[in-house]
Amino acid sequence: MAVVDPREVLRRHGLRPSKALGQSFLVDRAALQRIVEAAELSRGDTVLEVGPGVGQLTRLLAEAVGRVVAVELDPRMVAVLREELRDLPNVEIVEGDILALDPGRLVGGGPYKVVANLPYYITSAAVRHLLEAHPRPTLLVLTVQREVADRMTAGPGDMSLLAVSVQFYGRARRVARIPAGAFYPAPKVDSAIVRIDVYPEPPVPVEDVSWFFEVVRAGFGQRRKQLRNSLAAGLRLSTEQVEEALRAAGIAPARRAETLSLDEWAVLSRELARLRRR
Numbered sequence: 001m002a003v004v005d006p007r008e009v010l011r012r013h014g015l016r017p018s019k020a021l022g023q024s025f026l027v028d029r030a031a032l033q034r035i036v037e038a039a040e041l042s043r044g045d046t047v048l049e050v051g052p053g054v055g056q057l058t059r060l061l062a063e064a065v066g067r068v069v070a071v072e073l074d075p076r077m078v079a080v081l082r083e084e085l086r087d088l089p090n091v092e093i094v095e096g097d098i099l100a101l102d103p104g105r106l107v108g109g110g111p112y113k114v115v116a117n118l119p120y121y122i123t124s125a126a127v128r129h130l131l132e133a134h135p136r137p138t139l140l141v142l143t144v145q146r147e148v149a150d151r152m153t154a155g156p157g158d159m160s161l162l163a164v165s166v167q168f169y170g171r172a173r174r175v176a177r178i179p180a181g182a183f184y185p186a187p188k189v190d191s192a193i194v195r196i197d198v199y200p201e202p203p204v205p206v207e208d209v210s211w212f213f214e215v216v217r218a219g220f221g222q223r224r225k226q227l228r229n230s231l232a233a234g235l236r237l238s239t240e241q242v243e244e245a246l247r248a249a250g251i252a253p254a255r256r257a258e259t260l261s262l263d264e265w266a267v268l269s270r271e272l273a274r275l276r277r278r
Helices: 006-013 029-038 056-064 075-084 120-131 146-152 161-169 209-221 227-235 239-248 262-277
Strands: 046-050 067-072 091-095 113-117 139-145 170-178 191-198
Touching: 006 075, 029 056, 029 139, 029 170, 029 191, 046 056, 056 067, 056 113, 067 075, 075 091, 113 120, 120 139, 120 146, 120 161, 139 146, 139 170, 146 161, 146 170, 146 191, 161 170, 161 191, 161 209, 161 262, 209 227, 209 262, 227 239, 239 262
Parallel strands: 046 067, 046 113, 067 091, 113 139
Antiparallel strands: 139 191, 170 191
């Protein structure tokens, strides 16, 4: 299926990309194809596409799957999509903010995959929102800034709140780099395709997910500080209480949040929960 150049579509409709919305449209056909390949699509799949823009990727998705639900925030692009994709009966266009919508409800509650081109300013919030949906997608293929891709896939020593949030729910890996010149308008930095295979259950045992992430957020709340200080400040506990929990978890109080593994965060959250119940 031929893919129309986004620049031509925008010219035809008299539109320009919105800087406020961080719009950059992927114009490289090979990169679009890599995204489709990374999602390992079949005719029985339902895809939730976030940020379809003018629909260049939407067409490729519609060719490969049974149903595409495309969520677009910009009403100008919604009008373009409805005009340009009117020949595709398996595409449903939804105008709205993905952060304010229920992903599971959008697709009808059945199994689905997510394909998204996320602007930098909503990446972390959108990824967390999608991974915490009910039901969760089985797979996400995301186009994000390269530095964000590095953060998502980082290991202990370079962990971040985003890394923990992603890796708690799925296995993340970089698929390919996309140079800035593959977009219109070209952003200042390169991007990358990230694939997240969502786990049926988290890989570490956690009794209370909300508490687990409260602990993680507190740990990263003051990243330059040692864990005993950042956790005490974030959780409103005494340094002595936090040190007790850290030692019970086998974690040196002087360590910093970025050095902890997912398993260590799970053990630490349990010890802090036990201390809180006393």
